[in-house]
Amino acid sequence: MFSNFRNLTILTILTTNFLFAQSDQFFESKSSFSGYGELHYNQNQKEKESASKTLDFHRFVMFFGYSWTEKWSFKSEIELEHNFVQKGEGELELEQAYVNYHHADWFGFQVGVVLPSVGLINEYHEPPLFFGVERPDYHNKIIPTTWFGNGMAFYGTYNFFDYKLTIMEGLNSDKFSESSGIRNGRLKGFKANAKNLLYNLRIDYLGVAGLKIGGSYTFNKATGETSTNKISLLEFHSAYHQRNFYSVFEIGNISYEKGNLESSFGYYFDIGYNISDAFNCDTKIIPFFRYSDYNTAAKTKTGGDSEKKNHFTYWMIGLSVKPIPQIVFKLDYGTSTKELGNEKTKLFNLGIGYMF
């Protein structure tokens, strides 16, 4: 009996010691709250038509989190789109909600509602972090940002390499279309079919100060009620920031195994320059130029008009003004051209965004 008691004491000491050893002087168990949002004014005008004008609080997002220990934490993101939800209008989404185990810099994992790491914006979509009032069209048409789902992710940094491997719910192949690629196939965690999981691996190289360059590969045997379709998405991305100069480049391709649609393809680049030095002020004033080209039906079996109907080129000039890094005022102006009929639409947007 005594011996048992002694062993128990030792075990208790061991476990408490283990717990102590895991924490350190600076960590405090605590909850966190942060968020971001953006209000937009959008004006679109097709040739020989009157302009549509809208004022939209596009996104209101809240992050809640709690850290139990240095290694175990919980994080979540709840998003309300377009002010309210009613009769299929607006969206209320649980975009992230996961338990995070951060073992060390080289390894950690997340289980819950996670974000696959595809392109520069899917995981980092706060408005002060990208140019243009709306997210680049590439991040709607080719990469279905914000793409989230139920599953798990492993991540880490080793030397100058950063990786993330996500395994999560797949896509619904019934909903793939020539006009929006895989976008409508996202299940968004809603009683998601777990029969065929999606695999996504991203690797970035960070060895040059100010540069992030990398790529990702995503694979899924998408399954619907009436179809299956293997898809793979390969994309490369880079972002470079040196002194006042900014540049972004992303390119991606989706291949489909079956159906008339064979591939979706697109790219865009941004070049920006902070001119605040010229005015000798702390507010960052960054004019930028963007060119993008995307086609959700880049290659089809039948060819012809459907390839031209979904092919757009879009040039844009704009301005980001940041009085502090967390607040941005934006404006942009440009022309989007549909290949079929050379149909042009002029777009003018204003926006304000914040993050904390």
Add this chain to the structure above:
Amino acid sequence: MLKLIFLLFFVFSTFILTSNDIKIESERIIRINLGDYINLQFEIVGITPELKNEIEKKTNQRFFKDFVYKWNIIKHSKQIATAYVDNVYGKTQPITFLVIINNEGEIVTTEILKYREQYGGQVKNKNWLDQFNGKDLNSEIEVGKNIHSISGATISVNSVTTGVKKILFLHAELIKVE
């Protein structure tokens, strides 16, 4: 009995090995940068509320605690540099960092000792941290001007940069007092 001794030894050794890892890691980095033939005098330096307030106003960032870790680095009985360990908040968790400053008040090296989140860990990147080398209190240290931002690590980049600035202000004040 042997088992007990073994267990006790294990308990003791884990305690020794892990309880002060931030201090041990700091001293290891100081020695890598300034050589083995140095003496390190460690102290925990309290920051007075007035000083705290003044520096927080100048930098628009709060101190993590009302103290920092400090080492006087002595070589041949002369002080050659000073090192500090402090924390800033990343998105939700503290980032623990070390700054070594020479007698001219210039930064010799900056290192992230502990990063506790998935996002923003790129600030650990040595090439990024080396941008602070040679900077002093009179240097312009501003993200987007002479400090590169890192895509995907904006919050950490801004917090660490301001955190380093805070240490330069603090160091200048502490020297005055001495």
